[in-house]
Amino acid sequence: MHQRIKDLHGEDKPRERLMNNGVKSLTNSELLAIILRTGTKEKSALALSSELLKTLGGLKGLAMADGSELKKISGIGDSKACQLMASFELARRYDCSKIKSDLKFTSPEDVFNYVHKELKFEDREHFLVIGLNTKNNIIGRHVVSVGTLNQTLVHPREVFNWAIKKSAASVVLAHNHPSGHVEPSREDVLLTERMVEAGKIVGIKVVDHIIVGNNEYYSLKANDRM
Numbered sequence: 001m002h003q004r005i006k007d008l009h010g011e012d013k014p015r016e017r018l019m020n021n022g023v024k025s026l027t028n029s030e031l032l033a034i035i036l037r038t039g040t041k042e043k044s045a046l047a048l049s050s051e052l053l054k055t056l057g058g059l060k061g062l063a064m065a066d067g068s069e070l071k072k073i074s075g076i077g078d079s080k081a082c083q084l085m086a087s088f089e090l091a092r093r094y095d096c097s098k099i100k101s102d103l104k105f106t107s108p109e110d111v112f113n114y115v116h117k118e119l120k121f122e123d124r125e126h127f128l129v130i131g132l133n134t135k136n137n138i139i140g141r142h143v144v145s146v147g148t149l150n151q152t153l154v155h156p157r158e159v160f161n162w163a164i165k166k167s168a169a170s171v172v173l174a175h176n177h178p179s180g181h182v183e184p185s186r187e188d189v190l191l192t193e194r195m196v197e198a199g200k201i202v203g204i205k206v207v208d209h210i211i212v213g214n215n216e217y218y219s220l221k222a223n224d225r226m
Contacts, residue, residue: 014026014030014031014033014034014046015034017030018030018034028049028053028058028059029046029049029050029053030046030049031049032045032049032052032053032062032084033045033046033048033049035083035084035087036048036049036080036083036084037083039075040074040075042074042075043074043075048073048075048076051073051075052070052073052076052084055073056069056073060121062084062088063088063091063092063121064121064123065084065085066085067081067082067085070084070085088121092117092118092121095117095118103137103138104135104136104137104138105130105132105136105137105138105172105207106136108208108210108217108219108221108222109217111130111172111174111208111210111217111219112210112212112217114130114138114141115128115130115141115174115176115210115212116212116217119174119176119212120176120212120214122176122178123178124146124147124178125145125146125147125175125176125177125178126143126145126146126147126175126176127143127144127145127146127147127154127173127174127175128141128142128143128144128173128174128175129141129142129144129159129162129163129171129172129173129174130171130172130173130174131162131163131166131168131170131171132168132169132170132171132172132207133168133169134169136170136207139166139167139168140166140168142162144158144159144162145158154191156194156195156198156199159171159173159195159198160198160199160202160204163202163204164202164204168204169204169205170204170205170206170207171199171204171205171206171207172206172207172208172209172210173192173195173206173208173209173210174209174210174211174212175188175209175211175212176211176212176213177211177212177213179213180213180214181213182211182212182213182216182217182218183211183218184211184218184220184225188209188211188220189220189225189226192206192209192220192225192226193226195209196226206226207221208220208221208222208226209221209226
C-alpha cells in the first residue's frame with residue numbers, strides 16, 4: 001500500500017514544501033501530485049504521478065499524451081486528464097507568448113528558434129507560413145495546415161492569401177517532422193518548388209523552408225534544395 005500524502009509529515013508534503021522552500025525544490029512527481037490533488041484508494045497522488053512519468057516516458061511523453069492515452073493509466077479519469085492537458089497547454093502558450101514580435105530573421109537558426117517552441121510537442125505535422133516585411137522583421141505567422149503523423153496537405157493559395165492580407169514582402173515556410181528526423185522528403189522538396197513558383201507569380205519571395213525536428217532543423221535554402 002502506498003503511503004498517502006496526508007499521512008506524510010507536514011514538511012514532507014509537496015504543497016507545504018513548495019510554500020516553504022519554493023517550487024524549484026520539488027521533483028517532477030511532486031509537482032504533478034499537486035496538479036492531480038488526489039490519488040485513489042490504492043495509490044497516492046505521488047505514486048500516481050510517478051506511474052504517469054514512468055509509463056509515458058517522462059515529461060515530454062506526458063505533455064504529448066492525449067486524453068485517451070492518459071486514461072489508460074489506472075486512476076486517471078476525465079477530470080485528472082483535463083487537469084494535466086490544461087496544465088501543459090498553458091505551459092506551451094506561455095512559451096509562445098515569449099516570442100518577440102519584432103524579431104529579425106538573419107539565419108535559418110532564427111526561424112528554428114522562433115517556431116521550435118510552438119512545434120516541439122506536436123504529434124502531427126503543422127505547416128506554418130511566417131510573413132516578413134522589407135527589413136526581414138516578422139509581421140505575423142499563420143498555421144496553414146495540420147496533417148497526420150507524417151504528412152500535411154498545403155495549397156499555395158492558402159499560403160499566399162494570408163501573406164497578401166498581411167502585406168508581406170516575403171515569407172518563410174516551416175513545418176515539423178514529428179518523427180524528429182529533419183531530412184526533407186521528395187514531397188517536401190516538390191512542395192517548396194511549387195511555393196517558390198507561386199510566390200514569383202504574386203510577387204512574394206519564399207526566402208526559405210525550414211523543417212523542424214526534436215532539437216535540430218533543416219534549411220532547404222542553406223542546403224541548395226530550393
